[in-house]
Structures are given as structure tokens and as C-alpha cells.
Amino acid sequence: MHFPATEPRKSLYYSYNVYPYFHSNQDVVTDEKTVTVVGAGPIGMTTALELAKYGVKVILMSAERQLSEGSRALVYTKRSMEILQFAGAAESIMTKALPWTHGNSIYKAKTVFRMASPTNEHDQFAPLNNLQQNFLEDFLYKQIEKNPNIEMRWGNKVVATEQNGEVVTLQVHTPEGEYTHKTHWLVAADGGRSPIREGMKLWMEGASYEGRFVIADIRIKLDYPTERLAYFSPDWNPGNTILMHREPDSIWRFDYQLDPSIAPEEALKTENLTQAVNDQLKMIGMDHLEWEMDWSTVYSARALTLDNYVYNRIMFVGDAAHLLPIFGVRGANTGFQDAHDLSWKLAGVIQAWAPEKLLESYTFDRVGAAREIIAEAGKSTRFMAPPTEGFRLLRNAVLSLSLEHEFVRPLYHWRTSRPHAYTHSPLNSQNDDNASMNEITENGALIPNFKSENGEFLYDVIAGKFSIVTFTEQTQIDEKLCHEVSLLKSRHIPIQIVAFALNGQNVVGADQTFQITQLEAEQRYFAENGTIYLIRPDHHINGRWIQYSENAILATFEQFISSAQGVVA
CATH class of the missing domain: 3.40.30.10 (Glutaredoxin)
Structure with a gap:
């Protein structure tokens, strides 16, 4: 049996709902045109909404009974908003999100590099938009509730998966016990620790970095514009980095790098979180302001991907398919592009205007995108969190020289996530101009x-x-x-x-x-x-x-x- 939390999560700015769970007293068998999506985070929800837009029936499962906690995937690119527009949620999202264009790199109280994201009169959305993930999921879920093609199943935890020919069998645990669910199509959107991926014994390729960061969401009234602030080697955290992002409802997010000698559980102790926030506020001259802690966690920078996203009738999207460093806002933003690419191809196969082999182009296109992003993200990650002493010496040289020399300052560029061009896609015309x-x-x-x-x-x-x-x-x-x-x-x-x-x-x-x-x-x-x-x-x-x-x-x-x-x- 599975007992997800029934107490609403605590938050200073968002009111959580606990939704009724789904349970079946008999085996569930779906038809050939129904897709089961496991994981109701932003990528799973977006995949469900896009499939539904194409007329495909979807069953969407969440192990939890409420939306996610904290800011998590905070920054959404223009391309992500264009995808969310097709999903039907962009207009409501932008009533709450904070758009922005500039990022600042700061060393020894001096802005040594200011990055401006380009804009155009034909842009539908700003280059970057800040919104806590719980709000984003809320807006997506409101669209799901209105969509007759999507059935939402809260409190359903998939504990085992077996594929036999064209049928995938899921063992699902609920608060009332377990039931069997059989589907002809399964999309695994169950996150970075994907139980489906692990159950299939699939391994990712790439690199993990030593750098660990604390995320701390605090409520404080800071009169700063909505721009990314990156402080390199601050006096209170020498050799490391801290990022600051403004969020709606007077919430600010601090991402600060941990010294390798500090364990995550030690860093998340109240007294240590409080000290770190106070030290940063003191450094920027704002230690006179009152603040409250809302949420915190620790994450590690990783750049990993599966080498295949399609295994017969099981497909992987988002963090279940790849794990990417957040530097350059690559995590969820890459996942939205997965959902966008997979949805039209899977719909075409289900609706029989395309062969099932078309799904293999999803792997070709999106694994290529992930590998390109890993190469880019590796450069950013090695600068933000140097993995070796050699990289640290190089980073420190850039920091020092940037105080006086313009030519080194572009090395601070954080290589913002951009939409992948499917230049080598097998679907591209071979007989054109x-x-x-x-x-x-x-x-x-x-x-x-x-x-x-x-x-x-x-x-x-x-x-x-x-x-x-x-x-x-x-x-x-x-x-x-x-x-x-x-x-x-x-x-x-x-x-x-x-x-x-x-x-x-x-x-x-x-x-x-x-x-x-x-x-x-x-x-x-x-x-x-x-x-x-x-x-x-x-x-x-x-x-x-x-x-x-x-x-x-x-x-x-x-x-x-x-x-x-x-x-x-």
C-alpha cells in the first residue's frame, strides 16, 4: 500500500490542496489509443495536455496527492512559454510570472559582466520568466481539470513495470492497496529518480560534478529588479558562488554553493541556513531587513542522459530521460521540448497517419539535443562549480582579471538554454533547396x-x-x-x-x-x-x-x- 502525505504542505505564499486518490478494485485495461503518463510534474502535465490537444486520451498518474513543494524549476524560457501556449496554460502563467532579460555577474561588489538576452518585436514572450513550480503546476492542472481527454489519478505510485509485446503492465500502489494497470503506451515522466527507468535497469551516460548547492526560498522585501544576480567568491563563502532570483509574492531564491566538507543534512539545519542567508544579506547591505524561510533543499550538478528514450512502448521525457545542471536554466526547459517533440509523433502513430518507427526519431532528435546541452552545460558548470584544482585556478584568474580587463568578462556568460535545431534529423527534407x-x-x-x-x-x-x-x-x-x-x-x-x-x-x-x-x-x-x-x-x-x-x-x-x-x- 502507498500512503502519500494527506496534510497540505506548508508555504508562506501558496495554499496547497490535497486531492482525492484513485483506486480500482479490478485490473484496468486501456485501449490501443490511450496513453498512460506516469508523473504529474510540469513535464508530465504538459505531455498530457499536448497529447489531449491532438485528440489522444490520457491517463495521468501522480504518486502524490498534491502539487510539488518549493520553487524548484523556477525560470522558464521564451521557448518553454511558446510550448506552454500550445498546451493552453501560458496566458494564465503570465498573469503571475515575472519576466526578465538581464543577468549580472558580480565579483568584489563590482558588476563585471551584464548579460542581455535579445528581444524582438515579434516575440510572444519575454526571454526568461520566473515562477515557482507549484504555481506553474497549478495553472497546468487547471487546464487538465477542464480537458475531457485527460483522466487524473492522484495517489497512484507505480512500483513495477513489465513490457510484453505491445502491452505494458504496471503494478500500482494506492492507499487502499494495489491494482494492475495495462496500457499500450507508457510515457515515463517520473523524475530524476525514475522508478520506471531504474526498474528497467537503464543507465545514463555523462558526468556528475562535485559541486552541491543549497536552494533557500525566503520571504523578504528586496527592492531589486527581476534580474539574475550571480555573486562569485563572496567573502562569506570564498571560492564558491551564490545566485539570487526574484520570485512572485516577495519570495527570493538563494542558490549557494556548499563547501565539499559540509554534508547536505548539516547544511539544511535551521541555524546553518539562517547563518548563510544572513551573511548574504549582510554582504549586499540588506541585513537590516526581516525575512522568513519558506523552503530549502540541496542539489548536485549532473549532466547525464539515456542514450535511447524509446523502448518499444515505453518512452522517457524530462528528468526521467536526462539530468542537466540548472545553470543556464536547462532542466525543465529541456523537458518541455521533449514533451513537444514526442507528443505530435506519438499522436501521429496512435492516429495511424504515421508508422510506429516514427517514434525512433524522437530519440534521434532529443538525445542529440541533450548531448548538445550537456556539452554547453559542462562549460557553465565547470565555471560555476570548478570540479578540479586546475579549473578552480582558471576560474580564479578570470575573476581577478575581470576587475580591470574587458576582454575576459564574456567568459562569465552562462550559456542560457536555447531551443535545439534538429539539423541532422532524419525527418528533414532531402530534396529541397x-x-x-x-x-x-x-x-x-x-x-x-x-x-x-x-x-x-x-x-x-x-x-x-x-x-x-x-x-x-x-x-x-x-x-x-x-x-x-x-x-x-x-x-x-x-x-x-x-x-x-x-x-x-x-x-x-x-x-x-x-x-x-x-x-x-x-x-x-x-x-x-x-x-x-x-x-x-x-x-x-x-x-x-x-x-x-x-x-x-x-x-x-x-x-x-x-x-x-x-x-x-
């Missing part, structure tokens, strides 16, 4: 967003479908292109035509028309009259042509299907 066009909009990259004069965004229009984006001076879509789209629709492939009109008129035959000037088309999309992009349901470019070529879209989909069947993880 990709090699002859600007590499900024290469196959696999995100197509740039666009805000129309009436405030409508391209991403909202193209999310969830394949989209043929055509730039045209004509008032009507070419009949041959319309015929190609009709043939694809007859195969139940979700596809549409979006026109960028260069002449200021609506385009007959397009599902949606955006007005764009020739200069905007050239500068933003490197497009001219007749240029076409084929976009995947997740905003990534699948193919591109300088000019429309008859049957080019059909040929790409034929290659798309054959590539999916021949993909090698």
Missing part, C-alpha cells in the same frame, strides 16, 4: 515567429499541424499545391497552408493569411515571391524551397515516412 538558402532558417531550426498588425502570432496558427508557409504576390494558392495538400489530408495527415501575402491582399486557398512586406520577408525569412517552408507541428522547419516545385511536398512526406522507418537511434 536547404543547401542554397540562409543557414539561420536551415532545416531543423525553428521558423521565426511573426506578429501580425492585429496581434496574431504565427506560432499560434501553425502549432499542432504541418504547415506549408508560402510567400506570394498572387491572390490565389497554386492549384497543384492545393492538390498536394488535399492528397495528404486524405491520408489523415494534419496539414494546412499559411500564406504570407506580399501584396497586402488575402490569398484564396490559404487557411490563414498574414500580411508582410517584402523587406520583412527577406530579413526575417530570407524569402522572396514563391518561397515555401514546410513546418512540423512543433514549429521546426521540415523542408524549404526557393520556389515551389510540383510534388515537392508529397515527395518530402514519402521520404518522411521512409526515413522514419529506417531511422537508427
Whole structure:
């Protein structure tokens, strides 16, 4: 039996609910079109919501009976917000979140590097947005409660998993005992200590670092803007680092590095937490202010990934698939991209417009992304928490030189998480003009967003479908292109035509028309009259042509299907 906590978690700013648990007195057997998602954190919830948007039935299991505790995944990138927009939660999230653009690196009371995240008039969201994870989960859960395609099961702990052919059998413990749940599709979103991953004896590759950090959420009224503050080698914690982030409701998060000689349980003692917070406040001249502790924990910097995310009918997302250092806000933000990539592919397989082999491209695309992030995150982690004496000497030299010399200051750059370009995806068109066009909009990259004069965004229009984006001076879509789209629709492939009109008129035959000037088309999309992009349901470019070529879209989909069947993880 499983007895999750029934007392609401304590918080200075958030009121927790304890939800009724689910139990079945008989075995549960789902149909072939239902997906079971285990783990109701941000990634599990987002996966469930996206699958439901595609019309897929989902059973979502949580071992707990309430939402997570503390700030945890605090910073959400623009790309994550674009994904959460498709999931249906971004608008409510942004009523609470704190957007920001700048990060400061501070050494000996001097700001030695100030990083500015770029912004654009066509951005739908700020580059970075702070919100405690419990609030984020709350907004996601409100969308889940309204969605008839999702069944939520609180208090269900999966203790064993067995896969036999096309059926996965779960043993589920509840406060009333256990029951058996059989599913044809299982998404493991059960976190960094994934019981499903461990039960399957799957091991991650990569590196763990010695650096350990304490997270302390405190309530205090600090009159600072919403910007990241990173203090290197402060007097009270020499050789180490402390980060400060502003959160909603007068909560501030302190992440400070532990001396290797201090055990985590020692660091989390009330007197030691209090001393560390007071020392930091004193250093910034704010020790006269009153504060209260809300939540604390210890984490270690790790950069690890499975080498495969798909095991027949079991798929891994988020921390169950990879563990990434938080430096550069990579953890949850990478997980959202997992959910976004997997959802449309799994929906396509379940709805039979794509072969099951398409799921192997999820591994190809997302393991490639994780490995790229690990390489980037390793650089940041070695600077934030040097793993050896050699790295520490290098970091200390940068700190010292940065006080006087401009040329070393960019070494503080924390390499913020960015969306991965699926440059080598097997799904990319092999018979297009990709090699002859600007590499900024290469196959696999995100197509740039666009805000129309009436405030409508391209991403909202193209999310969830394949989209043929055509730039045209004509008032009507070419009949041959319309015929190609009709043939694809007859195969139940979700596809549409979006026109960028260069002449200021609506385009007959397009599902949606955006007005764009020739200069905007050239500068933003490197497009001219007749240029076409084929976009995947997740905003990534699948193919591109300088000019429309008859049957080019059909040929790409034929290659798309054959590539999916021949993909090698």
C-alpha cells in the first residue's frame, strides 16, 4: 500500500490542496489509443495536455496527492512559454510570472559582466520568466481539470513495470492497496529518480560534478529588479558562488554553493541556513531587513542522459530521460521540448497517419539535443562549480582579471538554454533547396515567429499541424499545391497552408493569411515571391524551397515516412 502525505504542505505564499486518490478494485485495461503518463510534474502535465490537444486520451498518474513543494524549476524560457501556449496554460502563467532579460555577474561588489538576452518585436514572450513550480503546476492542472481527454489519478505510485509485446503492465500502489494497470503506451515522466527507468535497469551516460548547492526560498522585501544576480567568491563563502532570483509574492531564491566538507543534512539545519542567508544579506547591505524561510533543499550538478528514450512502448521525457545542471536554466526547459517533440509523433502513430518507427526519431532528435546541452552545460558548470584544482585556478584568474580587463568578462556568460535545431534529423527534407538558402532558417531550426498588425502570432496558427508557409504576390494558392495538400489530408495527415501575402491582399486557398512586406520577408525569412517552408507541428522547419516545385511536398512526406522507418537511434 502507498500512503502519500494527506496534510497540505506548508508555504508562506501558496495554499496547497490535497486531492482525492484513485483506486480500482479490478485490473484496468486501456485501449490501443490511450496513453498512460506516469508523473504529474510540469513535464508530465504538459505531455498530457499536448497529447489531449491532438485528440489522444490520457491517463495521468501522480504518486502524490498534491502539487510539488518549493520553487524548484523556477525560470522558464521564451521557448518553454511558446510550448506552454500550445498546451493552453501560458496566458494564465503570465498573469503571475515575472519576466526578465538581464543577468549580472558580480565579483568584489563590482558588476563585471551584464548579460542581455535579445528581444524582438515579434516575440510572444519575454526571454526568461520566473515562477515557482507549484504555481506553474497549478495553472497546468487547471487546464487538465477542464480537458475531457485527460483522466487524473492522484495517489497512484507505480512500483513495477513489465513490457510484453505491445502491452505494458504496471503494478500500482494506492492507499487502499494495489491494482494492475495495462496500457499500450507508457510515457515515463517520473523524475530524476525514475522508478520506471531504474526498474528497467537503464543507465545514463555523462558526468556528475562535485559541486552541491543549497536552494533557500525566503520571504523578504528586496527592492531589486527581476534580474539574475550571480555573486562569485563572496567573502562569506570564498571560492564558491551564490545566485539570487526574484520570485512572485516577495519570495527570493538563494542558490549557494556548499563547501565539499559540509554534508547536505548539516547544511539544511535551521541555524546553518539562517547563518548563510544572513551573511548574504549582510554582504549586499540588506541585513537590516526581516525575512522568513519558506523552503530549502540541496542539489548536485549532473549532466547525464539515456542514450535511447524509446523502448518499444515505453518512452522517457524530462528528468526521467536526462539530468542537466540548472545553470543556464536547462532542466525543465529541456523537458518541455521533449514533451513537444514526442507528443505530435506519438499522436501521429496512435492516429495511424504515421508508422510506429516514427517514434525512433524522437530519440534521434532529443538525445542529440541533450548531448548538445550537456556539452554547453559542462562549460557553465565547470565555471560555476570548478570540479578540479586546475579549473578552480582558471576560474580564479578570470575573476581577478575581470576587475580591470574587458576582454575576459564574456567568459562569465552562462550559456542560457536555447531551443535545439534538429539539423541532422532524419525527418528533414532531402530534396529541397536547404543547401542554397540562409543557414539561420536551415532545416531543423525553428521558423521565426511573426506578429501580425492585429496581434496574431504565427506560432499560434501553425502549432499542432504541418504547415506549408508560402510567400506570394498572387491572390490565389497554386492549384497543384492545393492538390498536394488535399492528397495528404486524405491520408489523415494534419496539414494546412499559411500564406504570407506580399501584396497586402488575402490569398484564396490559404487557411490563414498574414500580411508582410517584402523587406520583412527577406530579413526575417530570407524569402522572396514563391518561397515555401514546410513546418512540423512543433514549429521546426521540415523542408524549404526557393520556389515551389510540383510534388515537392508529397515527395518530402514519402521520404518522411521512409526515413522514419529506417531511422537508427
